[in-house]
Amino acid sequence: MSSEEEFANFAAAASPRLRRMAFLLCGDWHAADDLAQTTLAKLFVSWRKIKRQDAAHAYAARTLVNTYLADKRLKRNEEILTSKLPERSIQLPAPETRIVVLGALATLPPKGRAVIVLRYWADLSVDQVADMLGCSPGNVKSQSARALGKLRAVLGDIRTESGSPETHGKEQRGAGEIRHG
Amino acid sequence: MDETSLRRLLDAALAHEPPMEPIAHRSLQAGFRLRRRRRARNATASIAAAALIAVAVPALSGALGHPLAGPHGPTDAATAYVENGSIVTPISETTNQPGTSIRTSRYPGPIAITPDGKTAYLASGTTPGWVTPITIATGAVGRSIRVGDFPDGLAVSPDGKTAYLASGTTRGWVTPISTATSTAGQPIKVGSNPRAVVFTPDGTTAYVLDQGNSGWGSVIPINVATGTPGKLIKVGHTPMVMAMTPNGQTLYVANSGSGTVTPISTGTNRAGQPINVGTGPVAIAMTPDGKMVYAVGTGTVTPISTATNTPGPPIRVGGEPQAIAITPDGKTAYVVSYQPSTVTPISTATNTAQRPIKVAAGPASIAITPDGKTAYVTCSTAHAVTPIFIPANTAGPPIKVAHRPNIIAIAP
Numbered sequence: 001m002s003s004e005e006e007f008a009n010f011a012a013a014a015s016p017r018l019r020r021m022a023f024l025l026c027g028d029w030h031a032a033d034d035l036a037q038t039t040l041a042k043l044f045v046s047w048r049k050i051k052r053q054d055a056a057h058a059y060a061a062r063t064l065v066n067t068y069l070a071d072k073r074l075k076r077n078e079e080i081l082t083s084k085l086p087e088r089s090i091q092l093p094a095p096e097t098r099i100v101v102l103g104a105l106a107t108l109p110p111k112g113r114a115v116i117v118l119r120y121w122a123d124l125s126v127d128q129v130a131d132m133l134g135c136s137p138g139n140v141k142s143q144s145a146r147a148l149g150k151l152r153a154v155l156g157d158i159r160t161e162s163g164s165p166e167t168h169g170k171e172q173r174g175a176g177e178i179r180h181g
Numbered sequence: 182m183d184e185t186s187l188r189r190l191l192d193a194a195l196a197h198e199p200p201m202e203p204i205a206h207r208s209l210q211a212g213f214r215l216r217r218r219r220r221a222r223n224a225t226a227s228i229a230a231a232a233l234i235a236v237a238v239p240a241l242s243g244a245l246g247h248p249l250a251g252p253h254g255p256t257d258a259a260t261a262y263v264e265n266g267s268i269v270t271p272i273s274e275t276t277n278q279p280g281t282s283i284r285t286s287r288y289p290g291p292i293a294i295t296p297d298g299k300t301a302y303l304a305s306g307t308t309p310g311w312v313t314p315i316t317i318a319t320g321a322v323g324r325s326i327r328v329g330d331f332p333d334g335l336a337v338s339p340d341g342k343t344a345y346l347a348s349g350t351t352r353g354w355v356t357p358i359s360t361a362t363s364t365a366g367q368p369i370k371v372g373s374n375p376r377a378v379v380f381t382p383d384g385t386t387a388y389v390l391d392q393g394n395s396g397w398g399s400v401i402p403i404n405v406a407t408g409t410p411g412k413l414i415k416v417g418h419t420p421m422v423m424a425m426t427p428n429g430q431t432l433y434v435a436n437s438g439s440g441t442v443t444p445i446s447t448g449t450n451r452a453g454q455p456i457n458v459g460t461g462p463v464a465i466a467m468t469p470d471g472k473m474v475y476a477v478g479t480g481t482v483t484p485i486s487t488a489t490n491t492p493g494p495p496i497r498v499g500g501e502p503q504a505i506a507i508t509p510d511g512k513t514a515y516v517v518s519y520q521p522s523t524v525t526p527i528s529t530a531t532n533t534a535q536r537p538i539k540v541a542a543g544p545a546s547i548a549i550t551p552d553g554k555t556a557y558v559t560c561s562t563a564h565a566v567t568p569i570f571i572p573a574n575t576a577g578p579p580i581k582v583a584h585r586p587n588i589i590a591i592a593p
Contacts (some may be wrong), residue, residue: 046214
């Protein structure tokens, strides 16, 4: 298999997850596609090196987050893009949940948002996130504490806005349960 | 809100995920462009009266059956990626010697020179892209201007006041740059995958060539005074390059995926009937009098009369032709073939090919001096620039430049 075919296989396998992670970071599916694509393009350039290290997926997540953060640093004043919501009826969570969560994420600073996504969606440890973002574990902890506080403030009354049984019960347990460590 | 419920909320945010666009395929394309620039190293520019600038961009082409390279695209199988910065090397036309190299930002792309010949603008970088001004007389490098990701088309307006840079691979932007202050203006959203920009001779309109996400291309006019894009004009598949008649009335777009050339009337901004030129075309050039357009296809060059927009019989040239330049007097077109390494002169009076001229290995691009005495051919494999003396059509000894030169531009 040529190096390009190998990369194409990897890209096909990795892109759905990368795209979702990108969406949680930027809140727009088109921008998420762009972000995932830029990430994969960067990986392709160093593909020979990356595939030898056998950690392509981890490297992809790291590249994605850092591309997102670099972009935010440079385009600080730019508006966040929002797209029209696609019309597709799926029975899963009530649309309100989705919108409220996205709105809450949008209130976070880029790094705080990245920490939340990496820790609580990608299930990475504090040390892994610190390594990925190139900062100290302590910084990751304080970032996530601050971001969680903010999320709680916005999402605290999500149960009153959405009737989703998925989140209802959990929400009532209150805000103090998240471990910051 | 514990960890599980936060995880669930984040998953809930992902609901209504739209169908995936072909990210994997497009990232390969973008990756090729990135790699092309990363492999690119140096360039060449002369500080003497007649100056030229070459930038090394060994381009790739044809992966996944998709023409990925820009107008300067030899197939290059090199695998060594050198991670150092890019270099612009000046070559003096009088001595044919390389001057002191100028270091610029990485991954050099297209070059545009102001009409007064004082400043060269070099697009480079990937995410983000940069435009770097270079003062030709002194070789001084100005502060780089940040532009959009993947810069890929650069042109300076005829009055020399504005440079337009097109960038992006999924969302296209054109960034106007003031040449007086070297600052970027408000980017204009244009198409999705723009590749080239050309100004009308009166400078009122800029045309942006967009390859689109699917490869089906379009051309978008931009009103330069207001910075507003007009209605898009559909062209063929995988358009690569454009050429405008000197009177600014017609724009020709070479659609490499369709094997056609689309004429666009700039008066009405409507596309005419596509002109069939067989396979390719990957490069296009117009005679200075605007009467003929030459489209470079696979192994052939097709002359097109601009009066009737009809193709003449294809002119056979060797191997894989991929770049073309026409002398200022319009008498000869020089066609660069990557494999074998030759340049074929075509007499425009008779549309016949003359004996091919051997040049150094891996010729990529060509530019002719304004006095029409010398053509410079960047030879990427040989890491050299071969001068061809006109009208004798003899090749001089290759001028060694540091690494893989590709793009070349001449300052008057």
